[in-house]
Amino acid sequence: MRGTLFGEQIDGYKNVLMYNGEYEIANAPIKPCDEKWKVSASDLNYQMQFGKPAIVEPVDSSQGIIMPEYRNIAQIPKTADPNDKYDIVAVVLFVEAEARRIPRDESRVISVREIMVIDHSTEQPLLISAWNDLAEDECDLLLQKAEQLQVVGFTALKVSPHRGFSMTTTMSTTIVHSADGDKPRALEDWTANHKTKLCHIQARILTLKGLMGNQQSITIAALRMKKAHTTLQDEKYTLQVTIPEPDFQKINAYLGCSSCNKRTDTPVGKSMTCPQCSKPGTKSVPRVTFNCEVSDGTGILPITAFTTDCEKIFNMAAPDIFRMKHSEDLTRFALLKNQLQTSPISIEVAPNTMLSMNNVLHWVLKKVADITEELPQSPTTSATNPNANPSSCGQASSIETSDKDNVETTFTTASDNTTSTPENVNIEKEPDNSTAQTPVQVSKLIQVKIEGSKGKTPDKGTKQTTIPLQDNTLTPNPGSSAA
Missing domain, CATH: 2.40.50.140 (Nucleic acid-binding proteins)
Known part of the structure; x- marks a missing residue:
C-alpha cells in the first residue's frame, strides 16, 4: 500500500520513515487512492495518509540510521x-x-x-x-x-x-x-x-551524445574491428551498402497485427482484438521480413529488415511485396534484384542490446534511410575516433565536418507505379508516408536508422491462410515461406 505525504510533511518525515525500515503506524487513515496517482495497474486502490494524529515508531528502537546496502x-x-x-x-x-x-x-x-x-x-x-x-x-x-x-x-x-x-x-x-x-x-x-581511463570513457559518452542525429559513417571492415569493452550501447553508424545476393526465398510475407506485428489468421483489413498483445481495435495487415547480407566492398554484414525498412529496400509498399511473394512474381523480383545489387543504399546499424546485458557485441540494423531524407554532413576521421585523447576530463573533443559533393542517384522500380493494384483487388494499407515512388536526388551519403527487431519477429508454425480480396483471392503457394 502507498503512503502519501503532503507539503511540509515531506521534509518532516524525511528522517522518520527510512527505506527498508520497519515501523508501527497508528492513527493514519486509509482512504481511496486517486487513479491518476497510480504508477501501475497493480497498485492497490487505497492509500495511507499521515495527518497530525499519526504515530510512527520503529519496531526496533535501537536500530538507528539505516545505511544503504x-x-x-x-x-x-x-x-x-x-x-x-x-x-x-x-x-x-x-x-x-x-x-x-x-x-x-x-x-x-x-x-x-x-x-x-x-x-x-x-x-x-x-x-x-x-x-x-x-x-x-x-x-x-x-x-x-x-x-x-x-x-x-x-x-x-x-x-x-x-x-x-x-x-x-x-x-x-x-x-x-x-x-x-x-x-x-x-x-x-x-x-x-584510474582517472585517465575514466576520462576517456567520459569523453566517448560526451562525443556520442553530441553526435545524436548526425551519425558517423564507417566501413564494415572497421565495424568488425570494434570490441565490446570499448563500444557503447548508444553508438550508431551509417554504412553505404549493396545487397550482392538478394534471395526471393528470404522474403517472408505474412498477415500480422497492426500493433504488435505478430502473425494472425484474421482476414486482411478486418478489425480484431489481438490474441498476442490483447489490444482491441487492431487490424490484420500485410507484414514483411527480409534476411540478407549487405556489402560495402570491405566486408559482409548479415541483417534482418522488417516491414518499414523492407518497403524502403524494395521501394514498394508492404501489400505489393506481399502480393509479389505469394504470386511468386519472379519477373518483378528479377528487376528489383538488379537494382539491389547495383544501387547503394544507406543503413544505420547499432549494437544489439546483448552488449549491455552480457557484454557481447553484435551489430543489428536500426534503420534504412528514406530516399527522400536529407542527410547531415559526416564528421571527419579525427572527430569520430572514440579513443581520441580529450583535452581535459569531462570535455568532449571538438567535432568538425567536411562538405561532401552531392551526386545524383536514381531509384527505379519494376513499373511506373509500384503500388498499383490489380483490378478488383483491394488490400487495406497501413498509413505510411515514407513510400515515395518517384526518382529523387539524394546525397552521396544516405543515412539510415533501422528500428530494433524486438517484438517484431513473426511466430513460427502458423498455418497457411487464404486471403479474400473482394472478387479475387490470393492463396500462399505451398512452397513459399508465407504466413
Whole structure:
C-alpha cells in the first residue's frame, strides 16, 4: 500500500520513515487512492495518509540510521524481480543537460533525465533513468560536478529492460551525493588510480551524445574491428551498402497485427482484438521480413529488415511485396534484384542490446534511410575516433565536418507505379508516408536508422491462410515461406 505525504510533511518525515525500515503506524487513515496517482495497474486502490494524529515508531528502537546496502553493478541480476530494489555506489560520468517532459495524461507531465555511471566491476557504463523530482534539482547538483568524476550513491533502484539492461529510480530512491562507508571510500581510491581511463570513457559518452542525429559513417571492415569493452550501447553508424545476393526465398510475407506485428489468421483489413498483445481495435495487415547480407566492398554484414525498412529496400509498399511473394512474381523480383545489387543504399546499424546485458557485441540494423531524407554532413576521421585523447576530463573533443559533393542517384522500380493494384483487388494499407515512388536526388551519403527487431519477429508454425480480396483471392503457394 502507498503512503502519501503532503507539503511540509515531506521534509518532516524525511528522517522518520527510512527505506527498508520497519515501523508501527497508528492513527493514519486509509482512504481511496486517486487513479491518476497510480504508477501501475497493480497498485492497490487505497492509500495511507499521515495527518497530525499519526504515530510512527520503529519496531526496533535501537536500530538507528539505516545505511544503504551498496552492491557492485556487476552484482545486479539482469533478470531481477520487478519488485526488487538495489542500492549502488558508482562514478558519475554523464548527466543529461535538461529533463525531458513526457505527457502522461491530460493533467500530468512527468520528467525524466539520463545519468550514466560506472564502477570497477564492469566495462560498460550503466544507464540510470531519474524520474520526476529526482530529475530536477537532484540531477542539477550531479551535473555541476559531472566533470569531477564524483562517487555517488543511489538507493532503491529497479532493474529495467530499457536498452537491454539499465536501472530506474523509484519513489523510495535517494541520491546520496556524499556517500560514506567502506565501499564508497574504496571506489574513490579506484577512481583516483584510474582517472585517465575514466576520462576517456567520459569523453566517448560526451562525443556520442553530441553526435545524436548526425551519425558517423564507417566501413564494415572497421565495424568488425570494434570490441565490446570499448563500444557503447548508444553508438550508431551509417554504412553505404549493396545487397550482392538478394534471395526471393528470404522474403517472408505474412498477415500480422497492426500493433504488435505478430502473425494472425484474421482476414486482411478486418478489425480484431489481438490474441498476442490483447489490444482491441487492431487490424490484420500485410507484414514483411527480409534476411540478407549487405556489402560495402570491405566486408559482409548479415541483417534482418522488417516491414518499414523492407518497403524502403524494395521501394514498394508492404501489400505489393506481399502480393509479389505469394504470386511468386519472379519477373518483378528479377528487376528489383538488379537494382539491389547495383544501387547503394544507406543503413544505420547499432549494437544489439546483448552488449549491455552480457557484454557481447553484435551489430543489428536500426534503420534504412528514406530516399527522400536529407542527410547531415559526416564528421571527419579525427572527430569520430572514440579513443581520441580529450583535452581535459569531462570535455568532449571538438567535432568538425567536411562538405561532401552531392551526386545524383536514381531509384527505379519494376513499373511506373509500384503500388498499383490489380483490378478488383483491394488490400487495406497501413498509413505510411515514407513510400515515395518517384526518382529523387539524394546525397552521396544516405543515412539510415533501422528500428530494433524486438517484438517484431513473426511466430513460427502458423498455418497457411487464404486471403479474400473482394472478387479475387490470393492463396500462399505451398512452397513459399508465407504466413
